[in-house]
Amino acid sequence: MIAEVLERKGICICAGPGGVGKTTTSAAIAVGMAARGRKVAVLTIDPARRLADSLGLPALGNEERRVALDAPGELWAMMLDPKRTFDQLIEWHAPDERTRDAVLHNRIYQELSSAVAGSHEYMAMEKLLELHQEGRYDMLVLDTPPTRSALDFLDAPKRLGAFIDSRSLRLFTIPGRFGANLLGRGTSLAFSTMGKAVGIDLLRDLSEFFRSFGDMSSGFRERAERVNQLLADRHTAFLVVTSPRQDAIDEAVFFHHRLLDAGLPFGGVVVNRVHQVEDGVTARGLDDALGEDLAGRVAANVEDYRRLAERERRDLDVLRRRLRRRPMIEVPELDDDVHDIDGLRRVGEYLFEHAADLS
């Protein structure tokens, strides 16, 4: 089913709250699309390196690696290194070596590139753009970073974009000495007050950073615009990955609205780890074979899972109604953890072969 959602798409972005299996879903989609003859690259930020393990790769780096796969297409995988990606961008955009080194060694930059909220998300999209422009793949699958909530992922580029916007930067790139009286009185007052609030030496470091960074900001802004265009392109599809937990469902609904409001192409929802209890399941008549005590526990277990499945069913019905007629694909809770290509194929069976529920 997901094949229909992704038909004629070149980019698939899997987003969703933490702990719902985004990485596994992304990898299973990539395996499935390669099985359908596409040349696919999956990009992930998977600190546990579980994706590398499940793809049978010793390690993943900031460059793509071919995954051995018996399929008509090709599968490539890479693990995003946001800091390295940011450094590369600085190297490209810096007008000269001095500026490059000034930025790379600035402690504000070092904090920004490795820790500031939004930089990882932004770099993930930056890498996506880079691979897209190189045009070596039919399909790119992006496993988004584990943000606090899926919404952070959408807001991140805007935050970082505003940050590197040259018009704001100009405020900092004061000619001559910092805080000199070249500034209007208002700005100067603002600076001295801010100095009190955040520390004057920090303000000086920021000023230095922005002065070096200022030369590159137009290049950055241009790329940020291209990233935005790519995300909104009709060949891109956002998949919202979630689980049947109440809070995860709420977030999926919000995120889907945000995508639509932002004019971004929403492809559908994947719900992982759904508990299913088959129709007609009964523990009745097992007393003779198992004894009353064990049969009783088997029956209680059936009842517990039935209750859980019913509750999830009700919550997912709400989700389905909210999605109107957008596809919603359910992947059941599987017996085993997914830790190899076969496991990814099993997940893929549900993603690709089960008809999506459009009721």
Added chain:
Amino acid sequence: MISFLNRRLVVVTGKGGVGKTTVAAALAVSAASQGKRVILCEVAGHPRLRAVAAGVPVHSIDPDTAKVEWLRRQVRSGALAGILGRSSLFQLLTAAAPGLAELVTIGKVWDMARVEDTRHDLVILDGPPTGQGLALLTAPRSYTRLARAGAVHRQALRIDGFLRDRARTAVLGVALPEEMPVNETIELATRLGDHGLRLDAVVLNGLHAKRFTGDEATRMAKLDGRVSPGKRAALRLAQFEYGRARKQQAELRRLRHGLETSVTTLPFLFEPELGSAEIELLARSLERLS
């Protein structure tokens, strides 16, 4: 060891989706039942916290408001702070200054948890996920290095001292008995240690009871081909549950092995919608937390 509930601040953190909010609420209910004046804090507009807090007051920290408050304290002029707080320069600055947003957020929490604040005995922070939670706890120390002198430096030092004082602050990790959350919790303990902080205890949430023994699972497997499809499905569900409980026990052992701190378990509740009865059940389980 000082009881969790006798401190001033408990910071709850863990991987996304492991039940931090539930654990924070249950802990608050447990504290309130012991006569503590407790307040729950959260930092991201979590509507669910209020729903499960069972009457314990909830304070939401909005980072932007916290920034303006911080600014006001530093410049000692409400009007000036208001104007500056709304200026794009300030927005840019606070986005650019590494760790400032985290510093003002934890600063706000600290402010409420201080002994000087006589309105509450205990603040429980329903914290952000592991990475951001760590950033929150380490922000004051990092900031003392970025702003090397002045009022901000001194205040960051005071907050840092409070967070490091084990008589006042406790860090509580929440995990699920699954591979990734267990890895992340062990890593959190290591990283806290790198920063001179400490994971004081861990709550392992959602542990399935050992309902079946290995022998029983074998007996059920042998019956598989000899019963009706409905019964077979029931047997498979029981074996699934057996397998899950077993894997969870392995994760629990791995967690205990990887940590020096105590691990308290909370049972998995098949009713995923938590009502006050469930929260109270969990609160009672948390009383074992020393």
